[in-house]
Amino acid sequence: MKTIVILGQTATGKSELAFRLAKTLNGEIISADSIQIYKYFDVGSAKPSKTCLKEIKHHLIDIKEPDEDYSAQEFSIQAKQIIQEIKSIGKIPMLCGGTLFYIDALLNSLDLIPQVDSKIKNFFDSVGNENVINLYKWLKIIDPKWAQKINKNDKQRTIRALSVFLQTGSSLTNFFNTKKKENFFENCMIFSLQISDNVLEKRIIHRTTNMLDGLIEETLNIIKMGFAQTKPMQSIGYRQALLYINGKITKEEMTDSIIKETKLYAKRQKTYFSSKFKDKSIKVDYKNAFETIMEYLYQSHLP
Structure with a gap:
């Protein structure tokens, strides 16, 4: 079935x-x-x-x-x-x-x-409240392919990708590919x-x-x-x-x-x-x- x-x-x-x-x-x-x-x-x-x-x-x-x-x-x-x-x-x-x-x-x-450590998530949440555009600029450098998939104002997905990178040392795109x-x-x-x-x-x-x-x-x-x-x-x-x-x-x-x-x-x-x-x-x-x-x-x- x-x-x-x-x-x-x-x-x-x-x-x-x-x-x-x-x-x-x-x-x-x-x-x-x-x-x-x-x-x-x-x-x-x-x-x-x-x-x-x-x-x-x-x-x-x-x-x-x-x-x-x-x-x-x-x-x-x-x-x-x-x-x-x-x-x-x-x-x-x-x-x-x-x-x-x-x-x-x-x-x-x-x-x-892997799940992201709560301290990392809380850090990006607090920073994201101030300026998600700046976080998106960092994402374009760290993971340009993923950045292309999302809206520059998409706080949640921007933070998700940055958090995974900080937690694992690998981009979300690379994680999917490997x-x-x-x-x-x-x-x-x-x-x-x-x-x-x-x-x-x-x-x-x-x-x-x-x-x-x-x-x-x-x-x-x-x-x-x-x-x-x-x-x-x-x-x-x-x-x-x-x-x-x-x-x-x-x-x-x-x-x-x-x-x-x-x-x-x-x-x-x-x-x-x-x-x-x-x-x-x-x-x-x-x-x-x-x-x-x-x-x-x-x-x-x-x-």
């Missing part, structure tokens, strides 16, 4: 596809999304509806408060445990999501990287959703405009709960909504910024998926992905 992995750029319908497959094949879904793990962040993360969550068991959704930390390493450890648990009850595990660091962690066994990897691919059937850039852009625009009012209302509620300065609030959508609510940008500027950043994120996803899964995934058109995957599984006598 293999794990079914659904990969695709944002706004390609991964969650809906995974739900249909899980319902048909008696499966359970493991979310690989760095915002869906947080409670209250529903609209901007395109979290599955409460109806879907009740009908099909989803894992690693709503498992953290907004002010709690969660790393790709934790995801890798928990995802592997959950996959085994799902298999043990005779169901099919389905991994679905587009967070590159989470998927990288699982495929490259990030959980095998350590023994688990052969995750052999235990998976990986399907990659294909979509043209033009169609994807239209879907991103449509999704953004449809969620706008709900996103603003949700962001206001999160602020009232005291979570305005949390990590998930810096993600695409919530960051712009916060600026709008604080009167720093107009609603039109908010919309344009979300669309622009989502398109850039989708481009990074496409590059990543192409480099990682070029010869290891089965490409399927997003429009008829369910039928194509079911036919493939039927011919393969199911995973």
Whole structure:
């Protein structure tokens, strides 16, 4: 029994596809999304509806408060445990999501990287509060390849890479390239959703405009709960909504910024998926992905 992995750029319908497959094949879904793990962040993360969550068991959704930390390493450890648990009850595990660091962690066994001493982490946390840009400049010197993968304002991932270097004397990139990897691919059937850039852009625009009012209302509620300065609030959508609510940008500027950043994120996803899964995934058109995957599984006598 293999794990079914659904990969695709944002706004390609991964969650809906995974739900249909899980319902048909008696499966359970493991979310690989760095915002869906947080409670209250529903609209901007395109979290599955409460109806879907009740009908099909989803894992690693709503498992953290907004002010709690969660790393790709934790995801890798928990995802592997959950996959085994799902298999043990005779169901099919389905991994679905587009967070590159989470998927990288699982495929490259990030959980095998040594834990960082708390003193090192606390040091970088205190320095990072003052100026994350300066830390990012150090990261570009120590580990330029890893620096290219993350946003210069991504405090958590910048600190993570610097901490690993100080702890081990080796860059995170070098760790991935030299350590023994688990052969995750052999235990998976990986399907990659294909979509043209033009169609994807239209879907991103449509999704953004449809969620706008709900996103603003949700962001206001999160602020009232005291979570305005949390990590998930810096993600695409919530960051712009916060600026709008604080009167720093107009609603039109908010919309344009979300669309622009989502398109850039989708481009990074496409590059990543192409480099990682070029010869290891089965490409399927997003429009008829369910039928194509079911036919493939039927011919393969199911995973």
